[in-house]
Amino acid sequence: MKRGLPILLGVVTVILIVIAWFQSGGAEAHELQAATTPDQAVRLMLSQVKAHNFDAAYARLANRDDVDKNAFIREFDGSNGSLLTYASMESFDVWGLKTNEQDATVRAKLHYSTAVGPLDDIRDLKVQHTGDTWKVLWPVSKAPKLPPQVIPVNYLRWDVISRGASDDWGVQNVDSPQVRVVSMNAIQRPDSVVLVGEVVNEDSVPAYVNVGATLLDPSGAELAQESSFDKISHILLPKQVSPYRIDFPNMRMEKIKSVRMDTKALLVPASADPVIEVNQQKLETDALGKKVLSGQLLNQSGSVVNIPHVIAAFYDSNGKVIWVSDGYMAQALLPQIPLPFAVDLPPDVAKNVQTYRVVVNHYDSTSQS
Amino acid sequence: METSYFSRPIPLRFIILLALAIHGPLLALQLPLTNSYDANFHVFFASHYAHHWFDPWNPKWFAGFSQTTYPPLAHQWIALLSYVFGLHWAFLLVQLIAVLLTPYSVYKFARIWVDERAASYASLFSVFAGALVFLVYSAGQLPTTLSAPLYLLALPYFYDWSRSADGKALIKGVIFTLAAAGVHHVTLIFGSVLFALPVLWLAVIDRGERSSVAVVIRGAIMAGIAAAGVGIVLLPYWIAIIKHPIEQMPIPHASRSNLILNITYLTNYFFVPYGMLVIALPFILWYGSAVRRLRPLMLGFWVTLIFGLGGTTPIPRLVFRRAFEILTFERFTLWAVMMALPIVGYIAVKLIDNYKRRAAIGLACAALITLVLPMVWIAISPFSANADLNVDPVDSFLNRDGHDRYRYLTLGFGNSLPKVSTYTDANSVDGEYNSARLLPEFTHYGTAQLTSAKYFGTAGMDALRMMLRHAAHYGLKYIFVHDPYYEPLVSFAGWRQVESYNNGSITVWSREDIPPARPVPSDAMPTALEGLLWGTLPLASSILAILFAFLIPDQARVRTEDVVVPFPAPTPEGALVREAR
Numbered sequence: 001m002k003r004g005l006p007i008l009l010g011v012v013t014v015i016l017i018v019i020a021w022f023q024s025g026g027a028e029a030h031e032l033q034a035a036t037t038p039d040q041a042v043r044l045m046l047s048q049v050k051a052h053n054f055d056a057a058y059a060r061l062a063n064r065d066d067v068d069k070n071a072f073i074r075e076f077d078g079s080n081g082s083l084l085t086y087a088s089m090e091s092f093d094v095w096g097l098k099t100n101e102q103d104a105t106v107r108a109k110l111h112y113s114t115a116v117g118p119l120d121d122i123r124d125l126k127v128q129h130t131g132d133t134w135k136v137l138w139p140v141s142k143a144p145k146l147p148p149q150v151i152p153v154n155y156l157r158w159d160v161i162s163r164g165a166s167d168d169w170g171v172q173n174v175d176s177p178q179v180r181v182v183s184m185n186a187i188q189r190p191d192s193v194v195l196v197g198e199v200v201n202e203d204s205v206p207a208y209v210n211v212g213a214t215l216l217d218p219s220g221a222e223l224a225q226e227s228s229f230d231k232i233s234h235i236l237l238p239k240q241v242s243p244y245r246i247d248f249p250n251m252r253m254e255k256i257k258s259v260r261m262d263t264k265a266l267l268v269p270a271s272a273d274p275v276i277e278v279n280q281q282k283l284e285t286d287a288l289g290k291k292v293l294s295g296q297l298l299n300q301s302g303s304v305v306n307i308p309h310v311i312a313a314f315y316d317s318n319g320k321v322i323w324v325s326d327g328y329m330a331q332a333l334l335p336q337i338p339l340p341f342a343v344d345l346p347p348d349v350a351k352n353v354q355t356y357r358v359v360v361n362h363y364d365s366t367s368q369s
Numbered sequence: 370m371e372t373s374y375f376s377r378p379i380p381l382r383f384i385i386l387l388a389l390a391i392h393g394p395l396l397a398l399q400l401p402l403t404n405s406y407d408a409n410f411h412v413f414f415a416s417h418y419a420h421h422w423f424d425p426w427n428p429k430w431f432a433g434f435s436q437t438t439y440p441p442l443a444h445q446w447i448a449l450l451s452y453v454f455g456l457h458w459a460f461l462l463v464q465l466i467a468v469l470l471t472p473y474s475v476y477k478f479a480r481i482w483v484d485e486r487a488a489s490y491a492s493l494f495s496v497f498a499g500a501l502v503f504l505v506y507s508a509g510q511l512p513t514t515l516s517a518p519l520y521l522l523a524l525p526y527f528y529d530w531s532r533s534a535d536g537k538a539l540i541k542g543v544i545f546t547l548a549a550a551g552v553h554h555v556t557l558i559f560g561s562v563l564f565a566l567p568v569l570w571l572a573v574i575d576r577g578e579r580s581s582v583a584v585v586i587r588g589a590i591m592a593g594i595a596a597a598g599v600g601i602v603l604l605p606y607w608i609a610i611i612k613h614p615i616e617q618m619p620i621p622h623a624s625r626s627n628l629i630l631n632i633t634y635l636t637n638y639f640f641v642p643y644g645m646l647v648i649a650l651p652f653i654l655w656y657g658s659a660v661r662r663l664r665p666l667m668l669g670f671w672v673t674l675i676f677g678l679g680g681t682t683p684i685p686r687l688v689f690r691r692a693f694e695i696l697t698f699e700r701f702t703l704w705a706v707m708m709a710l711p712i713v714g715y716i717a718v719k720l721i722d723n724y725k726r727r728a729a730i731g732l733a734c735a736a737l738i739t740l741v742l743p744m745v746w747i748a749i750s751p752f753s754a755n756a757d758l759n760v761d762p763v764d765s766f767l768n769r770d771g772h773d774r775y776r777y778l779t780l781g782f783g784n785s786l787p788k789v790s791t792y793t794d795a796n797s798v799d800g801e802y803n804s805a806r807l808l809p810e811f812t813h814y815g816t817a818q819l820t821s822a823k824y825f826g827t828a829g830m831d832a833l834r835m836m837l838r839h840a841a842h843y844g845l846k847y848i849f850v851h852d853p854y855y856e857p858l859v860s861f862a863g864w865r866q867v868e869s870y871n872n873g874s875i876t877v878w879s880r881e882d883i884p885p886a887r888p889v890p891s892d893a894m895p896t897a898l899e900g901l902l903w904g905t906l907p908l909a910s911s912i913l914a915i916l917f918a919f920l921i922p923d924q925a926r927v928r929t930e931d932v933v934v935p936f937p938a939p940t941p942e943g944a945l946v947r948e949a950r
Contacts, residue, residue, distance in 0.1 A: 009658075016675065017682055086854055307857050
């Protein structure tokens with residue numbers, strides 16, 4: 001007992017730790033270090049990126065001489081105040097697409113947690129067999145650079161003079177801008193009821209707009225109350241139209257008798273700058289087989305747009321809004337350099353889409369202060 | 370007669386003065402309030418009792434929650450003392466009492482296992498315990514550090530009653546248990562069992578001619594009386610958790626992870642709290658096994674050590690099941706250390722008897738390193754409680770011009786959120802006490818405070834998005850941002866920046882279409898009777914404990930011949946040989 005018990009407890013402790021080590025994936029992580037398959041090579045590199053161990057991740061590249069390390073880091077950490085600079089990789093899925101003895105293609109789906117919600121990034125990576133291990137062949141991309149130039153800014157801007165610093169904004173003693181919901185369509189989705197439509201600023205001054213909706217049952221009682229949240233462009237310039245979407249999770253259309261729409265509008269300062277052009281829009285099927293509306297954004301101004309937010313309204317043959325999709329761009333929108341975008345839409349909606357319209361909302365870190 | 374300092378027990382008075390000398394200045398520097406995770410949270414709870422003693426419904430967090438979900442005694446003592454000293458100094462005073470009680474209680478606890486000299490060493494080492502320093506100055510867990518010594522004080526009475534049916538021991542043991550339970554529920558539910566079982570086992574070993582069954586039955590009787598008492602004293606707590614059991618999504622906590630897969634976590638939850646005890650671990654097992662009377666304590670220590678390792682072994686998850694996802698495991702480490710100390714005291718006696726001055730110097734150095742390690746770790750650790758943020762402008766904003774008619778949210782404030790809440794009349798939708806949350810925006814997502822949402826990844830940001838979506842429902846108009854990370858979401862959701870403070874490090878955002886806040890109906894609101902019980906019984910149990918401690922002397926135990934337990938002492942022959950050399 002005197003000698004046996006401490007030895008027994010020591011052995012049991014070690015056994016318990018080893019069991020938990022296996023349960024926690026310690027063995028797999030150890031096995032991953034060898035990178036004996038293309039999948040393992042990609043997993044190893046991405047797990048090092050996830051742990052922010054960029055030196056080790058960079059060391060796993062087959063073409064280190066061709067890839068600038070800082071550019072490699074920016075691929076994951078973002079730059080220019082883009083959404084990726086407000087993001088961290090949470091997890092990833094990896095699966096092989098094709099493999100032979102010397103090289104392979106592996107698809108990786110990176111799941112980021114960002115400041116505005118989850119973001120997925122899908123990449124097809126080439127992997128090369130070098131010696132007894134596999135290494136990732138990172139795509140070499142040259143970031144386009146513009147020559148120095150002057151971009152004149154001559155867009156409209158509206159300022160509002162308030163009574164004093166102690167005033168709340170919105171307490172302005174002026175009439176609210178004339179804002180109107182021009183359309184509203186209720187759609188039953190498998191897990192929710194969705195209200196989509198458009199709102200227009202009919203005034204000659206800019207407006208802060210928010211659209212809320214309350215669902216009422218046959219007795220007139222409130223079923224649920226939601227707002228458009230970030231699925232709207234809150235600042236509308238004179239005559240500007242924004243799509244909106246309001247989601248009611250876990251709701252069935254049969255329960256609803258009526259909807260009470262609530263549009264709030266306030267006079268706010270605003271600027272028409274930057275102007276963001278939307279080009280080459282088309283409905284297509286992406287690599288994962290999902291229906292998407294893709295296109296390009298072009299920032300016509302001279303300043304960086306940190307986080308562009310695309311909101312797309314889809315219309316049927318009668319011109320009725322049948323869906324509203326939105327998506328945040330992972331990269332910043334640099335002046336004069338096109339940035340591709342894609343927002344997805346449900347396949348059953350896609351077959352009824354005749355036309356679409358895209359508006360671009362944006363966040364600029366410099367304009368907030 | 371032995372005259373060497375090394376061969377005599379250290380006077381308890383000296384040890385408590387040493388604890389005062391070491392921890393007094395550290396507490397006077399307000400380290401827990403500026404560095405720890407939970408200190409401001411406890412001040413916030415105390416502040417509510419100071420203003421609404423008999424109304425445990427607190428509307429300031431989560432659009433209203435019941436403080437009966439957390440035993441009130443530590444907070445109520447802070448509230449009482451705050452009328453004289455103010456909230457911050459009252460908190461520090463109660464924390465100091467906990468720190469001073471620790472060596473005293475460890476001495477009393479150790480005396481049932483080892484002789485007076487070893488117990489005094491155990492008591493001395495408790496002043497330097499890394500786990501205590503870690504919990505006081507880094508975690509800010511006042512109730513854990515106060516209830517543990519109260520339980521330790523109850524245990525000798527549990528031993529006496531179980532062993533010899535001493536009625537006074539039964540009364541004092543029960544009343545100390547009630548006071549300890551009134552301070553902290555987790556220590557009550559888990560810690561008390563871990564401490565009590567080895568003591569009961571020892572009572573069986575020391576039963577002499579008595580029946581072991583009788584000893585166990587007496588132990589069960591005292592446990593039953595204590596359980597009934599706790600049931601009454603904390604009745605509103607039981608009502609609250611029965612009505613609303615914790616069914617929310619598990620919230621990740623580093624202490625539950627496999628520590629050996631992350632060196633930072635291993636340092637934070639193992640090396641720092643154990644300090645030099647890590648080196649002593651094999652000896653604790655060895656000597657704890659070698660002495661029959663120490664075996665139950667050693668096994669209790671080992672089990673608690675395993676629990677304290679969280680996800681490093683599969684045992685805690687298997688034993689606690691669903692509770693594993695709710696518990697945090699750093700407090701188990703404090704209990705493990707407290708259980709180890711009597712054995713460490715015993716080892717120290719052996720070392721000092723054999724190596725005299727060299728052993729004393731070595732042990733002193735080890736104790737100092739164990740004390741200093743957590744302080745150094747607090748300074749260099751990658752974790753930051755962010756508890757020392759200047760929130761005065763935020764409170765000033767909320768308390769003027771009717772801004773408190775709306776609810777507010779802080780983002781990036783870390784553990785400074787309770788500081789904001791303590792000194793404003795405005796209510797928040799956020800809060801720091803996970804177990805009290807009933808709003809679906811919290812319970813459906815695996816996240817803790819919204820103010821720290823980004824650290825919980827997608828779950829945290831989804832919960833924040835959901836709360837912002839329902840801003841109009843909750844009257845959530847003002848958002849204070851201390852981390853630019855949150856600005857894009859707040860901006861896209863329609864808030865606009867209206868002010869900034871502290872050279873722009875805090876920005877204020879507002880949405881003007883938000884209506885004033887309305888009370889959110891909740892069935893968790895305690896009744897007036899529950900409020901009355903909550904405001905009287907726990908405090909009464911603590912006052913009774915203090916009275917009994919002074920009015921019913923303990924000497925009865927040591928005066929009774931048959932209670933004195935012979936303990937293996939160093940053999941006189943060995944000492945004679947050393948003297949001859």
